[in-house]
Amino acid sequence: MVLLFRYNNYQGSVWFSSANAVTGKSHAMSYAVESFFNLSSVNSDLTVRNLELEHEVSLLRQQLLDHKSRKSASDTSKTINNQEAILSELRLIKAKVVDNSVARPNNLITIDKGTADGVHADMGVASGNGIVGIVFLASSHYSIVIPVINTRSNISCAIEGRGYFGYLQWDGKRSDTAYLEDIPRHAYFKKGDRIVTSGYSSVFPSGILVGTVEQIYNSADGLSYRLKVKLSTNFSHLRDVCVIDDSSIKERLELMRLAQDSIKPINEKK
Numbered sequence: 001m002v003l004l005f006r007y008n009n010y011q012g013s014v015w016f017s018s019a020n021a022v023t024g025k026s027h028a029m030s031y032a033v034e035s036f037f038n039l040s041s042v043n044s045d046l047t048v049r050n051l052e053l054e055h056e057v058s059l060l061r062q063q064l065l066d067h068k069s070r071k072s073a074s075d076t077s078k079t080i081n082n083q084e085a086i087l088s089e090l091r092l093i094k095a096k097v098v099d100n101s102v103a104r105p106n107n108l109i110t111i112d113k114g115t116a117d118g119v120h121a122d123m124g125v126a127s128g129n130g131i132v133g134i135v136f137l138a139s140s141h142y143s144i145v146i147p148v149i150n151t152r153s154n155i156s157c158a159i160e161g162r163g164y165f166g167y168l169q170w171d172g173k174r175s176d177t178a179y180l181e182d183i184p185r186h187a188y189f190k191k192g193d194r195i196v197t198s199g200y201s202s203v204f205p206s207g208i209l210v211g212t213v214e215q216i217y218n219s220a221d222g223l224s225y226r227l228k229v230k231l232s233t234n235f236s237h238l239r240d241v242c243v244i245d246d247s248s249i250k251e252r253l254e255l256m257r258l259a260q261d262s263i264k265p266i267n268e269k270k
Contacts, residue, residue, distance in 0.1 A: 093118055095113040097111055097240075109238070111243070115140055116141055123203070129234065130211065131208050148210075153168070154167050154169055155204070165198040166182040168210060179226055184224055194210075197210060210229060211233075212230050215228035
């Protein structure tokens, strides 16, 4: 074989072409397999980046509205500094969904990160498209998340750029819609407006996308509006998520505990 292909030009060229074709096909297949398994890492990185960009865009929108309101230069500078401070306090822990349900009244999600990775109860969870839910229980390497599509979920949200807020709740039916309750009657908004986290809770920072206004209803008592929200997160195809570690949450929770402890003696005296 060596003598045939080494010392005969025609046979050698045929062997060289054939070997290159086989080798090239082998490399192509190997690259395709490697690329497939690398997609997981790429998707995780994209989820983090999308969430960061979504948060920044929301803050920039608010800055633009403040500018249109003719704030002074010093006020605008303070707003920018505050926004930079909020972003610097966020740490995103990448995780993957290992178990998920969408057809139950009390759906739960399991992710592959736990206390060993810095995840603990009452942390917010989001995907590259919007919020997912709140960590309920955490073990060393896994955590249970109560998603938006759980009848026990109750998250403070706001109409972006309007300043009005309410509480997002799920009615136990479709996994792509939820309802924003208790929007005041004097509020001005329209279909298509973006719904974002309000930042008033101790779980999510402000400005993370929730969805868009799809329909407007009166509340049962007629004293407020009830908004049907098209959720931006597709819970049926949820894979890559981020757990939001907001260092400012600890300070807020501690302040709330101190306030509750100081109120108790007052009530006891009464």
